[in-house]
Amino acid sequence: MRAEQPLPHHRLPPDSLAELALGEGGPGTVDLLLGSERSRRLLLLRMLDETTDLGPAWDLLSEAQRRSPATVDDVLLYPQTGMWLATALRRLRGTTAHQDEAPLWVVLGHISALAAASALRAELDFTIDVPVRHGRVPLPTLGCAELPVTAPWTTATVRAEAGHAVVEAAGATVVVPPAPGAPGPGWHPLRRLVVGPADHRLEVALDDVDPYRTYSQPTEPRPLPTATSAQWRRVLERAWEVLLREQPGTAEAMRRGVLSISPTPARERFRPRSATSGDAFGGIEASEPDDPVQLAATLVHEFQHTKLGGLLHLAPLLAGETDDSGELFYAPWRDDPRPLAGMLQGVYAFMGITGFWRAHRLTAGDRAAVAHFEFALWRAQTARALDQVRGHPRSTALGAALLATLRERCAPWLKEPVPDExxxxxxxxxxxxxxxxxxxxxxxxxxxxxxxxxxxxxxxxxxxxxxxxxxxxxxxxxxxxxxxxxxxxxxxxxxxxxxxxxxxxxxxxxxxxxxxxxxxxxxxxxxxxxxxxxxxxxxxxxxxxxxxxxxxxxxxxxxxxxxxxxxxxxxxxxxxxxxxxxxxxxxxxxxxxxxxxxxxxxxxxxxxx
Incomplete structure (x- = not known):
């Protein structure tokens, strides 16, 4: 890796800060956040290298970067890479809140899988050992090989020569297809969904194979049935139509800032589960939605968290590194009391949700009653939460300005007419x-x-x-x-x-x-x-x-x-x-x-x- 080059200082210009303070943020602002995330990932990778010996993986990753810098950047900025980096460093420090069942050597060895994926995409010849997790070998951004291995944790060898790549272990060989997005015997590709018209296209990974795709605890690869992935594609296509029609500015920013969706099974109607992580910028974990409108709302909700997480990596909104004051608040979207930092995240996310239903109720047709109810409910709940935290003494100047701006934006929404029914x-x-x-x-x-x-x-x-x-x-x-x-x-x-x-x-x-x-x-x-x-x-x-x-x-x-x-x-x-x-x-x-x-x-x- 090119460690000798100094990393840039990242600052958001006033217009980008103003966008984010409103709960918005266009493509240019998202690009700035992505640039800062790249630097952060490189810093975390260097910290990991200084803490433990990354050996051949570091050398192979460096060679791939020399051959194809853009390829390594793509792997580095993949949401699950950020999740892995944070998980590995927390495991080394003993500060992880959730215990990953994988041994530490498997967690650290994931760098070899990243290096192999980067080298394959850079068309290098190489040989490297990578971890096997319950018979599966995930290669981030590419897919996952499945081998007849009985041990829960072991290693496999990835070899590439003249464009031909294989994964070998336990006397078995899985050929990585020349186009890794294609399926093959023992090979589950990382599916990529492309929806929307050519000039407003959304391209995201439907990630069911990377162990760091679930937030905040890793889970093993679980490839989706073909019919399920096809259903995700259909629902995402229609959800994207809703967003392009009703929230074109947000949709345009999502094209840069939503990089992967990690699908989980459907839940009870009207109770989807979704999650993001500040360590996995651009990644969204989401249960299979009831319908396209629910998925559109989920994307808006989690994209709000993504933007705020990127901003928090650049500037604190609350004084102090941790929310350890013991002060707890009523969060109208949760069952449990929340600390101040959690309230800030929730307020920002539900400003987006309120704005979504505010627009959608005008085009919802025979489902307008539900949309009016959602808008009326969430504008009141968000305003209530804002009233609790505004002027809090722990807010930094930027945090206070953001909360004040959000409150000013929410106030006129409370006066908009909604049918009394x-x-x-x-x-x-x-x-x-x-x-x-x-x-x-x-x-x-x-x-x-x-x-x-x-x-x-x-x-x-x-x-x-x-x-x-x-x-x-x-x-x-x-x-x-x-x-x-x-x-x-x-x-x-x-x-x-x-x-x-x-x-x-x-x-x-x-x-x-x-x-x-x-x-x-x-x-x-x-x-x-x-x-x-x-x-x-x-x-x-x-x-x-x-x-x-x-x-x-x-x-x-x-x-x-x-x-x-x-x-x-x-x-x-x-x-x-x-x-x-x-x-x-x-x-x-x-x-x-x-x-x-x-x-x-x-x-x-x-x-x-």
Missing amino acids: QAAPARLCAADHAARWRCHHLRPPAQAVAETLRAWLAGEDGPPASLAAPPEVVPDPSARWLDSLAMLVRHRLGSTDDGRSWAEAPEKAAARVTGALPADVLLTDALLTGGDATAASRAYPAHLAMEPQRPSTWAGLGRALALTKTAPAAARLLCRYPERARAVHEALLHATGTPPDPIALATWLGRDA
Whole structure:
């Protein structure tokens, strides 16, 4: 490698910073971020070379660079290369958060696979040993050879001469096709998807073979069936049409900054999983989408993370290297409390999501109801998150300016008209998620709960004033599926029937959404039809009687009581401070062995709330 040449200093000009502060960033800005990522990768590679002996791999990589610098740059800038570099250095330092099952020598030996791939693409003659992972030999950016090897970790030899390349181990040989993108016996090529018109074409790798394609923990190569990869191509083609039509500026930047998609199996409807890593600029891990619109939204979401990750490699947005203050916040898109750095990432990503639905709702046709709901929900949730972190003392000048700019951009979105049929459910779903989060993660002072317990047992008129003291954030690892009400609304809005089956068979409808209760279905039905929520207000106490340790039930009960306009004190308490009811209810159950009537308790607690 050309280590003797000094690396350039990278700075973003004011116009690029202004673009990124808005949540945008054109192709030129993305190119600047890519240039800084190249320098960062070279620095990490040099750090690795100084820490351990890279031996023949370093020499071969250097030779490939002399022959074809652009080829080595392509391999170096591949997202999974960045993920491997970070993983290897963390393994050496003992600071990795997730333990890779591969031995350290296999992780470090991946440099040989990178060198082999670079040399093959540079058309060099060479011989080098590379790691074998459970019978598979991944060659980054090219593909993966499969050999009849029984040992989980061993080595194979890659040979190339006069344009003919093979991978050999255990007496078996796999020929690498002259065009590595073509399949062959024992060879799984790295598929490349090319979609869109010639002047606006997106080219990405559909990576199912690189062990560092999943973030943040490596996984073994799992080549996709041909039919599945074909489905990905079809959905990506249509998703790209959506982005070109509705967000052409973002799409043009994606052409430079989205380099690979790592597919994972489909998940529950409306609950896709996607991820990026600051170490893997341009890489997106994504579950198989429900439809092209969902994939388009996922690409926007993760591209936001990609841009912010690139910016963070150039300039800090928060003071201090780590978010170790212990301060935690409510993130409306998560089940768990988040540190400040996580809030910053989420705000930036969901500004992109909000902008996507803002544009898409105008062209969504018969799916406009879902799009209006998504826009109304995420503009409110993003604004709420921005209000929590704006002006935070840990923000640098750049961080404060970015958050202020995002808030200014979001503010007029809150005033844009949305049909009440979707705006009202969005408001209630936002409030419901916050209440469920409070139930799980906020704890009133223990002394106040004890005083309240005594007051209830003594028959006093109301709870002591101490119960109104600020609660403590205590992360509850059992918190899951706090978005169940929003998921049920999405199912209803996206359904072609009139929803009668929901009210008639709430247990069956609840089974469609993990974490949902039949009472949640009844509440959703009342919310969307303007019907009576009495059935829901009766169902929630029944659920509490069966599962008193299910915190989210308190939030649903509060929402149902608010809709029925019965027990207003209980509704007010449960919508605002459901954690108080949960804590006192649990204390009474523990002390007496008999749970109190939840509505009566909430009414008593809510007299002065």
